[in-house]
Amino acid sequence: MSSTPVTTHPDAPSTVEAGPAPRRLTVLSGGVGGARFLEGLLHLARREEAESGTVTEVTVVANTADDWWLHGLKVCPDLDTVMYTLGDGIDVERGWGRREETWNARDELAAYGVGPAWFGLGDRDLATHLVRTQMLDAGYPLSAVTAALCRRWQPGVELLPMTDDRVETHVVIDDPDTGERRAVHFQEYWVRHHAEVPAHGVVPIGLEDSSPAPGVLEAIAGADVVLVPPSNPVVSVGTILGVPGVREAIASTPAPVVGVSGIIGEDHVRGMARQLLGVVGVEVSAAGVAEHYGRRGATGSDGATGVLDGWLVDTVDEKAVERLRAGGFACRAVPLWMSDDDTTTALAAAALDLAAEVGRR
Ligand code: GDP
Numbered sequence: 001m002s003s004t005p006v007t008t009h010p011d012a013p014s015t016v017e018a019g020p021a022p023r024r025l026t027v028l029s030g031g032v033g034g035a036r037f038l039e040g041l042l043h044l045a046r047r048e049e050a051e052s053g054t055v056t057e058v059t060v061v062a063n064t065a066d067d068w069w070l071h072g073l074k075v076c077p078d079l080d081t082v083m084y085t086l087g088d089g090i091d092v093e094r095g096w097g098r099r100e101e102t103w104n105a106r107d108e109l110a111a112y113g114v115g116p117a118w119f120g121l122g123d124r125d126l127a128t129h130l131v132r133t134q135m136l137d138a139g140y141p142l143s144a145v146t147a148a149l150c151r152r153w154q155p156g157v158e159l160l161p162m163t164d165d166r167v168e169t170h171v172v173i174d175d176p177d178t179g180e181r182r183a184v185h186f187q188e189y190w191v192r193h194h195a196e197v198p199a200h201g202v203v204p205i206g207l208e209d210s211s212p213a214p215g216v217l218e219a220i221a222g223a224d225v226v227l228v229p230p231s232n233p234v235v236s237v238g239t240i241l242g243v244p245g246v247r248e249a250i251a252s253t254p255a256p257v258v259g260v261s262g263i264i265g266e267d268h269v270r271g272m273a274r275q276l277l278g279v280v281g282v283e284v285s286a287a288g289v290a291e292h293y294g295r296r297g298a299t300g301s302d303g304a305t306g307v308l309d310g311w312l313v314d315t316v317d318e319k320a321v322e323r324l325r326a327g328g329f330a331c332r333a334v335p336l337w338m339s340d341d342d343t344t345t346a347l348a349a350a351a352l353d354l355a356a357e358v359g360r361r
């Protein structure tokens, strides 16, 4: 539906029927879990637009605390996972990186003895990091660079990094080689050690001194609904909420805030959220994660201002519904496995239904 003004006869009413304002959805996303949820949400939005003309604008605030520098290049795993997934460039099997990838550059680097052996950048993917790094070197902020990359990928959402500042999650581990306790970059813990070494703390370096990227606070304050996909509650959503001002913006937005559990039946689904929840002392259950985020207007289990009105749990976690409702959350149990387009689209619809229920309260 177009809202472009058209020229009318001088006797015609001076305002042109512009159709209803678009529905504005703001989503706080990590990588794979967030991107899959967003696919379902966009499916739903396109279906509704075809059926009823409702136009939906989606803004994604993506985690950037997994970012790191490799071979002099700035790598942004979560931004790229969202961009490639929604832009139809993702390797669907792997869930990250480019489709039809080749690894010549990685192999050539290895032939020079240059690692790390446990983290390769594919040849196609390298182009993204080269463009990004060139633009950063030229002085553009990450948000502007991301917008430029998205002009190619057309993800169908406005994709914003949570911050333009450098923030990097480090994890304190017992080094399996030396036995020493040390902090390693999140990627080393995750990709090299598969989150299998004992971890003692999660340290988001630079987070406290960061500022939200342009548009982030506005997208939260101006949303009709804020959605928290089943992204990692500690190192994805947790870091977004840790950017000064974001948690306050969520606490005060007039929009309902609804989240989806990434924990099904006391364990995570794809990924390694369980390990990190343990490290920060959160009960590994659908209800435990909701209580960790906290109910809006109340204080979460970590002492911070709560951010959620509603929470979706899986049908196997039906018993969590009563516990969360008693705690003041709106809550429903629906299938949460994002195994195909239909279930993912139904999940997005259930999240918006729950938001509507919250809005009617
Ligand atoms: P990452 O940055 O790639 O780790 O991705 P996210 O932080 O966005 O999401 C990772 C989390 O998504 C995992 O910890 C899982 O719990 C969750 N997840 C992945 N697939 C599914 C799914 O099909 N259903 C649900 N409910 N959660 C999922």
Ligand code: CA
Pocket (backbone or CB within 6 Å): 030, 031, 032, 063, 066, 077, 078, 236
């Ligand atoms: Ca991530």
